[in-house]
Amino acid sequence: MKLRLNENSVRLRFRRSDVLSLSNHGSVSQTLRFPGGQPLTFRAVAASVPQPQVIFDGGTVEVRVPAEQARAWYTAETVGIYGRHEGVEVLLEKDFRRSSVPSPDDEDRYPNPRREALDSRARL
Numbered sequence: 001m002k003l004r005l006n007e008n009s010v011r012l013r014f015r016r017s018d019v020l021s022l023s024n025h026g027s028v029s030q031t032l033r034f035p036g037g038q039p040l041t042f043r044a045v046a047a048s049v050p051q052p053q054v055i056f057d058g059g060t061v062e063v064r065v066p067a068e069q070a071r072a073w074y075t076a077e078t079v080g081i082y083g084r085h086e087g088v089e090v091l092l093e094k095d096f097r098r099s100s101v102p103s104p105d106d107e108d109r110y111p112n113p114r115r116e117a118l119d120s121r122a123r124l
Contacts, residue, residue: 001030002095003042003061009089010054012044012063015108019094022046023074026067044092046070052083052090063090 002013014022021028022044029043040059047053047064055062069081080093096112 001028001042001044003030005061008087009091010061010063011091011093012042013093013095014044015095016110017108018044019074022065022070023072026070044070051085052081052092053085054088054090063092065092 001015001018004011004013014028018028026046027043029041031039031041033039038059040061042061042063044063044065046067049064049066051066053064055064065081073081080091082092083090094110097106097109098112
């Protein structure tokens with residue numbers, strides 16, 4: 001899972017295994033340890049909320065997702081789950097394979113729709 005922060009948005013990108021963990025177990029998290037040992041944890045949690053929410057507390061960015069959406073996301077064709085919480089845009093998206101240089105974890109990423117479109121055009 002990757003975390004991307006902008007001025008007023010929090011975006012999490014999920015590999016297949018991350019989406020599966022969120023769907024089956026109700027959560028997925030990662031921790032980055034900065035030099036000096038300070039951790040930054042980011043997690044997604046299936047919760048009883050009407051729309052995605054984001055909370056920052058004690059070095060943890062927690063994104064809460066409606067439990068039904070979290071459970072269904074693994075088998076859904078839906079690319080993302082989107083919402084706004086107290087002025088912050090909250091985006092959870094499936095992570096696609098790169099369309100240029102392969103990455104070692106491409107097997108755990110979703111097929112890139114752009115790449116598939118380019119490949120189909122090349123076959124014509």
